[in-house]
Amino acid sequence: MNREWLKKLVADERFIAGIYNYCDRWCERCPQTSHCLNFCISEEESSDPETHDIRNEAFWRKLSEILGEALELLRETGEKWGIELETLDSVRDSESMRANEEAAENHVVCRAAKSYSKVVGDWFRGREGFFFETVRAANGGVDIEEAFEVIRWYQYFIAAKVMRAIRGRMAEEEERGEGFISDSDGSAKIALVAIDRSISAWAVISHYNPIHAERVFEMISFLDRLRQAVEETFPNARSFIRPGFDRIDLNT
């Protein structure tokens, strides 16, 4: 990768600016890969099979090349926009960052989201036999395998995005005050999308496996309470427009 190539890509109009900031990182299932700069760069990088191998020296060399080019580009852009990157560090001292981090970790919504990750792990651990039986059933045309896939994909993602949203909200309140649509709403929005999809996936499992219906119902109601808590904490999140994924309603 060289800087000129990277610059050309950044300027390419087919890419939607910031699309990867509020997506679920599930590139395999993403309907917008052709508009995603992040995807394009990672595809380019993986065209050399060696770059995939973490043990391979070429991988680390390539990685440090990217870092060097990216920092150079960042410096150039900073100069163009009149931003001194060196001064950005001093915006918030490390002590207050640590305090915010702790407060975010202890926030009730973050704790609930993290318990969901754990409960899903426990649920799957106790039902490995069931998992294989169900996947066999899925071969008869039922899409239950995908339901498992969805739940597993979002198992930790939800907590990570809720944490990011809470952390972001704390920083934004310190800097600008409350009551505006912001980056933290974007993180909360994708967490809500993941929660909605997980609820649907659990519903598929419940439909095809009535023996586990009661436990699955508990999962769904846990997620539903989490969904409500996220919506209450981020009342603007649902209306946040994620570039490339949400449509702007011109009638509103």
Ligand code: SF4
């Ligand atoms: S926008 Fe799509 S392709 Fe790009 S990083 Fe997100 S999931 Fe992957």
